[in-house]
Amino acid sequence: MSKTAATPVKFTHIQCGDCPIRHRAVCARCDDSELASLEETKYYRSFEAGQTIVWSGDRMDFVGSVVTGIATLTQTMEDGRRQMVGLLLPSDFVGRPGRDTAAYDVVATTDLVMCCFRKKPFEEMMLTTPHVGQRLLEMTLDELDAAREWMLLLGRKTAREKIASLIAIIARRDASLKMADSGGSVVVDLPLTREAMSEYLGLTLETVSRQISALRKDGIIVIEGKRHITIPDFERLLEEAGDDSDGGFLV
């Protein structure tokens, strides 16, 4: 997810019209006639925190993007081991054109609003409106980069580095929305439970808890409550994360 923030966000949704966020700025290249067919099939869906949106293997006849809230993509093995493979924040795209079955569980981690399109008309529109496909390619390439950074994290980082990385990733994505650094220190509210973090990081929730405590004891982060985190020195956090330099954020 980390490099996504590095690319300038011009128009983030593949959607249009009256969406609550990024209203009207959605697609600079669309004229109204091109958008008409999309408008017709667009609809919103709301989900409560914890609700499963689709189960892996289920038929999925829509695509869409997150408007508000957070969703996750998760894979499960027969014996119950779970690995998160996607973390969807506002503006992220869900679903795969050209496939009618969900490959992963999609779960709303917080209360969630999605902007959806029926898949069939969306696919047709992709054929007639090339730049939507181009935009989707761009977004997919970003996701692939994020997945590859994630693979480095899963395969080679220590538990401590994993936690530091996750906090940095969330802080970075957050900051790109609300730019809330008051004098060098960055503030984040973790939108995930310890368990969800463990599924993201390929750890147990106990290890997540212990490493968060360790980072707190070492002054890398300051915690109020369970989820509200202040990062006094972001550079220091990035060092703990084992990322080379800034990961494309500062600078």
Place this chain on the structure above:
Amino acid sequence: MSKTAATPVKFTHIQCGDCPIRHRAVCARCDDSELASLEETKYYRSFEAGQTIVWSGDRMDFVGSVVTGIATLTQTMEDGRRQMVGLLLPSDFVGRPGRDTAAYDVVATTDLVMCCFRKKPFEEMMLTTPHVGQRLLEMTLDELDAAREWMLLLGRKTAREKIASLIAIIARRDASLKMADSGGSVVVDLPLTREAMSEYLGLTLETVSRQISALRKDGIIVIEGKRHITIPDFERLLEEAGDDSDGGFLV
């Protein structure tokens, strides 16, 4: 990489003309005039086993696809820890349109021939020839699926399951090319050193070696030399890999 083989291969390269493999079947939808501009900038490059094609961070002014041989994408941390994030077999695409710097080390694992295009003209052609972009989107979505399966492997599988998975993945990709199963048993030549396997799997090379020995002792695989593997019962291997059922291969 695994699900890639599941989607029917219609025309695999984004390339055309006189490529050694899949010659002429490359792009059913292209007419000659559309391909002309690509032909102009197309060229082949050969690399020896072990040679680094591009270093992460280097300028990369071409895109291309593997014609013969195998290449890897690898990320490296400052202290030298390495994680493979891409395994490129013949027909796989290399490079990212819209970015001029390599994000990963690209290394030829075997002797390698690539079919390359200068990036600038390729990008221009993507704008004028939409279905090339569409094909690229399809390939990128496949890669993203593969990356996500890989994440499950890295985050949740045991060393034994990782090895079994890797052998299955390679066998599957191999089989889709040469369909070499003689009476239920499948034969593979591992195109990777133990070290490369360890970089793929997020393990040490010693653990890779030990687990291969263990699978051999248990009769899951039969080895001649170091690299030549016979799989007497592919289903059994898949069970060891912890994949749900067949992973989209048999059936």
Place this chain on the structure above:
DNA sequence: TTTGAGCCTTGACCTAGATCAAACAATGTC
């Protein structure tokens, strides 16, 4: 004001895989 359900923390212990070390096999070079 209890009770209970989620979510989180911490401790004690254990094990899968890492690390360190030695040696072997195949290949090429002088």
Place this chain on the structure above:
DNA sequence: GACATTGTTTGATCTAGGTCAAGGCTCAAA
């Protein structure tokens, strides 16, 4: 034929993170 070199195997030991278990905190329902 001696000898590096590269890839691999195997053994002995160590440790990061998993597992099992007990509580603690918070909020909401009864």
